[in-house]
Amino acid sequence: MADTLTLLYVEDDRLSREVMELIASTMPRVKRLYVFDDSSDFKNRLHSLPEIPTIILLDIHMKPIDGFQMLTLLREDPVYSEAIVVAVTASVMNEEILKLQTSGFRGAIAKPLSIQTFPLLIDDIAAGKSIWHIG
C-alpha cells in the first residue's frame, strides 16, 4: 500500500468540491487532490495531469458526459484501464447502484460524505477493497 495517495475528483457541484477539498485536507495520506469542475474534455485534462491519480472519484450526474461515460473513456485509455474508479453519488436508488456495480466501478460512496467515514473508506479502497457505502 502506497503511503501517500493522489485523488482526482470530478464534480460539477461547487459546494461538493469544497466539501471534498476540506475533507481531503484532513486526510494526512492524501498528498494531492485534483479536481475537475465538469466532464468536458475529460481525456485531455486527464492526460495533462502531472501525475496519475491513485483513486479517481467520479460524480455520476454530470455534463456533458456522465460518470459511466467517463469510466468508459478511462477503461479505453491504456494508462487508466486498470485505475481505481469510485462513484461519489447522491443517487442511491437500487438500479443505479446495480448499474455502477456492473459497469466496473470499484465502489460507490454516497453523498452526503462524512468526515469521519470517508477517510476510512478511502483507506479501504486503496487497500484494494470494493466498497459500496450507500445510504
Add this chain to the structure above:
Amino acid sequence: MITKLKTFFWWLLAVSPSIIDPEARRQSRLLSAMLFVVFAALLNVDIRTGLRSMQRHTLPIESFFISFFMIIDIGLIALNRRGYYLTTARLLVITAFLGLFVYSFFWYPGAIYLPVLVLVAALFLPNAEILVTAGASIAAMILLGFVNWGHPPTTFSIGGVVDFIVATLLIVITYIIHRRALETERRKVLQNANDALRLSEASLEKRVMERTRDLHLASDVSRQLTTILDLDDLLRAVVERTREAFNLNQVGLFLAEDAEILVCAGAAGPAAAYLYENKPRLRIHGDGLIAAAAHSREIVLVGDVSKDSRYLVFDQMPSTASELAIPMIVGSTLVGVLDIQDEKKERFSPEDVRILSSVAEQTTIAVQNARLFRAVRDAGDETKRLYDEQVRFTEQLRQLDQLKSHFLASVSHELRTPLNAILNFTEFVSMGLMGEINDRQKDALNKALDSGRHLLSLINDVLDITKIESGMLNLFIEDNIDLNDELNPVIEAVQSMLTEKRVAFQAEIEQPLPPVRGDRRRIRQVLYNLLSNAAKFTEEGTITLRVCHNDGVIEFAVIDTGPGIPKEQQSIIFEPFTQTESGIRHAGGTGLGLPISLRLIQAHGGRLWVESEPGHGATFYVSLPTTTKNSDPALA
C-alpha cells in the same frame, strides 16, 4: 253330357293355374297339344281298325289296345296339365316301350305310332335322357326284330303309312307352331320384362338423379351455411338458397326469441321485402301453421291450405296453396321454424319434406354455430378490450413506476447534494476546522448537525419504504460478513444516545459469530433501528442486546424495560405510516423504521417480531439466516 265333355277337355287343355313357373306352363301346354294330336291319331287308327274288324267279323283286339293307349294318353294329358311335363314325357317313353312289348305279341298297325310317342317324349326330355331313350329304342327294335323273325308284318297298307305320315306331320307341325308361339310368347315376356326393367331402371335413374340433385342442393345449401358465421348473413343465405335450389315460391325463417315469441329473421320470395321491413312477431301458442309447427315441434305439411282450418291467410301471399313448416330444434330447445309456401297444391312430396327437413336441421346447426361464434366473438371482443385496457393500464403503471423511480432518484440526488454541504460545513465548523468556536456555538452547531442527520434519515426512510412498496428493493448481498463489524458501530451509537438517560446497556453476544451472507448495510440498519427505538422509548432500566446462533440462524433480541406495547398495537407498528400514540409523542421519526426493518429482514428470508406486555417492556426478535439467497425483488 257334351257340355261336361267339353268342360273336361278344356280342363285338360288348360294348364293348372297353380303352376307358377311360366316355362313349365309353356312346356306343359305344348306337350298337351302334342298328346292331343297323338290321341286324335290313335282315335283315327282305332276307328279304322274297329271298322275293319267289324267287316271281317273278327274281335277288335287291336281296337282294344289302341283304346287302352288312348286312355293312357288322356291320363298323361291330365298329369301334364299339372305342369309335370317332364314326368309325363318319361311316362310316355315307358308307355311306348310297353307298346313295343305288346307289339312283340300282337302285331297291329297302331303300333307304328309308338316311335312317334318316343319322338314326342324325347322333345321334352333332357339331352341325357334322349340319348338313353334313343339307345333303348334301337335296342328294343333290334330285339323285337329277332323275336319276330320270320313273321312279316301282317298288315301293311298305304292308308296306314299315310296315317303315320299325317300323324307325324301333325305332331311336328303342332310342335313347330307351338314352339314358335312359345318363342313369340317368351320373347314378348322377355321384351316386357326388359321393357319393365328398362323402365324401372330409367325411373330409378331418374329418381336417383333427382335425389342426387336434391341432396346436392341440400348439401350445397348446408355447406354454404356452415361457412357463414354472421347470423344475419346466414339466415338471408338460408332462405335465398333454399328458395332458389328447390324452386320454391316463398321461404321464411322465424327464430324463437323466447319461449313465447317467434320473430321473422329471414325471408326470400315475393313477401321478403315486407317481412324484412316489418319483422313480424308470431306467438308460439297462437294461430297459424308456423305457430303449430313451433308448439307441436313437429313438421306441419299442408297440401291444400284451403282445407286446413289452422291456416291463416297472409295478405302478402294470397296465392299460397300449400305450406310446409319445419320446426328447428336443438336438444329440447326450439331454435325456430323454417316455413315454405308455394302456389301449387300438394307441392311437397315426402322426398321434398325429407330433404327440406335436412336443410332445416343443417340450418339449425348453422344458427347455433353463428350464435356461438357471435358469443365467442363478443366475449373475444370483451376479452380483447379488457386485455388492451390491462395492457394500457400496465403501461401506465410502468410509466408511473418509472416516473416515481426517476422522481425518487432526483429527490434523493437533489436533497442529498445540499445536505452534503450543510452537514459537512456545519461539522467542519463545529470541529474547529474553520477557526476557534466557543461552547455555545459548538452546541448550536451540533444541534444543527443532529437535525440535518435526522433529515437525512427521514429522506432515507421515505426512499426505502417507497422502494419496498414499489417492489424495487434489492439487497446487495455479500459473503462472509463479520457481524461484529456491523454490531459495534451500532452499539456505540446507541450507547451515545443513552448517555443522558438512566438506562444501562448490555450486550450478550455469543461469540464467535458465524460469517453471514446478506446485505451488510441493511442488517446494520435494522439493528440500529431496533436499538435506537429501544433507546428512544426507555426512560430507565436496561436495554439488552442478545445475539445467539443456532443451526444456520442468528437470533437477535433487543430487550428493553420501556412502557411496552399493547397487544392491539403490536401489528400496527409494522404497518407503514402508522406510528402509535406514544411513538408520535416521542416524535422521533417517520414511523417507517419498523416496517422497513420488517421488510428488510423478510427480504433476507428471516423473521422480525415483537413480544411485549404494557408495563413490562418489549422484546424485538430478529431471526436471520446466515445464508441469504440472492436478492429477489419479489421478496420485498
